[in-house]
Amino acid sequence: MKEFLLLFRQSEYAYREYSAEDFQSLMKKWQDWTGGIAAQGKLVSNGRRLSTEGKVLKAGGVITDGPFVEIRERLGGFLVVQADTLEEATTLAHGCPVLDSQGCVEVREIVS
Amino acid sequence: MEKEHESLKYLFKQEFSKMVAVISKLFGLQHIEIAEDIVSETFLLASETWGVKGLPPNPAAWLYTVAKQKAIHHFRRNKIFDKKVLPEIVARQELVDDAEALSFSQENIKDSQLQMLFAICNPSIASEAQIGLALRILCGFGIDEIAEAFLSNKETINKRLFRAKEKLREEKIRMELPPENEIPQRLDNVLHIIYLLFSEGYYSQTQNQILQQDLCLEALRLGLMLTAYDKTNRPKTNALIALMCFHASRFNARQAGEGEVVLYEAQNEALWDQALINQGIYFLQLSAEGNEISSYHLEARIAYWHCVKEDTPEKWEEILQLYNALLMINYSPSVALNRTFALYKANGQQEALAEAEKLKLENNHFYYVLLGELYKNIDNDKAKASFHRAWQLAKTDTEKQGIQVQINRLTDEHTH
Numbered sequence: 001m002k003e004f005l006l007l008f009r010q011s012e013y014a015y016r017e018y019s020a021e022d023f024q025s026l027m028k029k030w031q032d033w034t035g036g037i038a039a040q041g042k043l044v045s046n047g048r049r050l051s052t053e054g055k056v057l058k059a060g061g062v063i064t065d066g067p068f069v070e071i072r073e074r075l076g077g078f079l080v081v082q083a084d085t086l087e088e089a090t091t092l093a094h095g096c097p098v099l100d101s102q103g104c105v106e107v108r109e110i111v112s
Numbered sequence: 113m114e115k116e117h118e119s120l121k122y123l124f125k126q127e128f129s130k131m132v133a134v135i136s137k138l139f140g141l142q143h144i145e146i147a148e149d150i151v152s153e154t155f156l157l158a159s160e161t162w163g164v165k166g167l168p169p170n171p172a173a174w175l176y177t178v179a180k181q182k183a184i185h186h187f188r189r190n191k192i193f194d195k196k197v198l199p200e201i202v203a204r205q206e207l208v209d210d211a212e213a214l215s216f217s218q219e220n221i222k223d224s225q226l227q228m229l230f231a232i233c234n235p236s237i238a239s240e241a242q243i244g245l246a247l248r249i250l251c252g253f254g255i256d257e258i259a260e261a262f263l264s265n266k267e268t269i270n271k272r273l274f275r276a277k278e279k280l281r282e283e284k285i286r287m288e289l290p291p292e293n294e295i296p297q298r299l300d301n302v303l304h305i306i307y308l309l310f311s312e313g314y315y316s317q318t319q320n321q322i323l324q325q326d327l328c329l330e331a332l333r334l335g336l337m338l339t340a341y342d343k344t345n346r347p348k349t350n351a352l353i354a355l356m357c358f359h360a361s362r363f364n365a366r367q368a369g370e371g372e373v374v375l376y377e378a379q380n381e382a383l384w385d386q387a388l389i390n391q392g393i394y395f396l397q398l399s400a401e402g403n404e405i406s407s408y409h410l411e412a413r414i415a416y417w418h419c420v421k422e423d424t425p426e427k428w429e430e431i432l433q434l435y436n437a438l439l440m441i442n443y444s445p446s447v448a449l450n451r452t453f454a455l456y457k458a459n460g461q462q463e464a465l466a467e468a469e470k471l472k473l474e475n476n477h478f479y480y481v482l483l484g485e486l487y488k489n490i491d492n493d494k495a496k497a498s499f500h501r502a503w504q505l506a507k508t509d510t511e512k513q514g515i516q517v518q519i520n521r522l523t524d525e526h527t528h
Binding site: 008010015016017018019020021022023024026027028029030031033034046076077079097098 | 120121122124125128145148149152153155156157158159160161162163164165252253254255256257266270
């Protein structure tokens with residue numbers, strides 16, 4: 001089996017209107033989605049997350065604190081899953097909660 | 113797993129208003145939306161990260177750390193800042209330094225929350241929107257919840273909040289305590305808003321009991337916050353807290369499944385929350401210091417007597433005199449009606465009937481319910497006619513049902 005990285009990209013969304021209940025149910029969606037992948041025995045790693053802090057190095061030695069991308073989109077966390085093919089890994093990405101809020105999941109094979 | 117869901121919801125309720133207060137202090141109240149966004153984004157990241165990885169060992173500290181990072185980033189990267197904030201205040205580097213010094217210490221949280229309380233309860237932004245803003249910023253309620261409490265919709269509430277924030281900007285309200293000599297007067301406003309928040313919950317028309325209870329407990333929490341500072345821990349502050357404790361103690365007894373409200377007379381006192389009653393008594397004693405008797409003092413004592421189930425002549429005589437005093441400070445039709453009911457209990461039906469006829473609150477269905485009650489056994493036809501009028505004027509089905517029961521009872525007595 002090969003390993004794949006699922007990267008969550010979150011677009012700008014009206015989170016300001018979210019209530020305590022909304023955040024609670026959003027967390028449940030993440031738990032259930034991750035749990036579903038784990039139940040298939042395909043979860044490799046959920047142990048790490050990206051810090052919100054970071055630097056961007058541009059040509060000519062210019063270092064900035066972001067934005068990392070010009071559009072209002074941010075890179076969220078990631079999961080490492082195992083699957084036989086890119087198609088199968090993409091199927092696992094279905095149901096990811098970022099998709100409910102106009103975000104997207106980028107699926108990349110980790111090549112050793 | 114279930115416990116973790118509960119935790120995030122609980123943490124949001126617990127931390128949202130604290131974090132918004134601390135961050136708003138840094139950014140200035142005119143940019144309160146930025147503070148709201150940073151806190152919401154922090155909870156968004158928590159939903160994702162904790163959903164995937166489980167809860168961190170110290171969730172509140174995790175939230176503070178992420179919110180602080182986001183605040184620092186905001187200063188560094190956001191273009192609005194160059195245009196809007198920077199000309200108004202100092203240099204960018206100083207702001208970044210301030211953000212780096214952003215502290216979620218218990219002390220800074222408490223100070224910021226108190227300053228926020230005074231800022232939101234500023235009389236110059238007084239409007240219907242103010243209560244909405246208080247629910248959002250001071251209590252961390254979501255837009256949907258606020259809409260439900262007001263029996264309104266999301267769009268209307270968003271518009272109101274937008275207007276209230278505009279007001280904050282126009283009036284240049286700052287996050288700071290008023291000068292010492294202005295505190296007594298400003299405190300009156302703060303107490304009034306807390307009183308309105310509590311009433312919004314206690315008498316709310318929403319059928320959502322959990323929401324009603326949350327509203328009341330939040331109002332109580334804000335009241336208790338004021339007791340932590342000498343200058344705001346006044347006798348009337350304690351009187352208001354006592355009042356809220358006594359009312360809240362009857363929460364469970366008031367509800368009979370399906371959101372139906374159980375009238376006081378029919379309540380099961382075993383469901384009264386004795387711990388809250390004792391709290392109320394404690395604060396009522398504290399409120400007795402000094403000479404001032406506010407309407408909160410009188411209402412708290414009335415509420416106290418309602419926590420005594422035994423019907424004694426002393427009880428109703430006390431309640432009557434308290435209502436007499438309250439009417440002199442604060443007339444309202446409902447106080448007048450309650451006073452007349454106390455008069456009936458203390459001095460008898462005939463005297464109360466004579467007084468009730470003078471009130472002439474002809475558009476008020478409670479008035480006709482009271483008249484119906486007072487005409488009973490004196491003139492049953494008039495009693496029935498009064499209940500019929502009350503039925504016509506009643507606004508909700510629940511009320512109409514309750515009145516119908518009275519009418520049926522009178523009809524039964526006639527035929528037997």
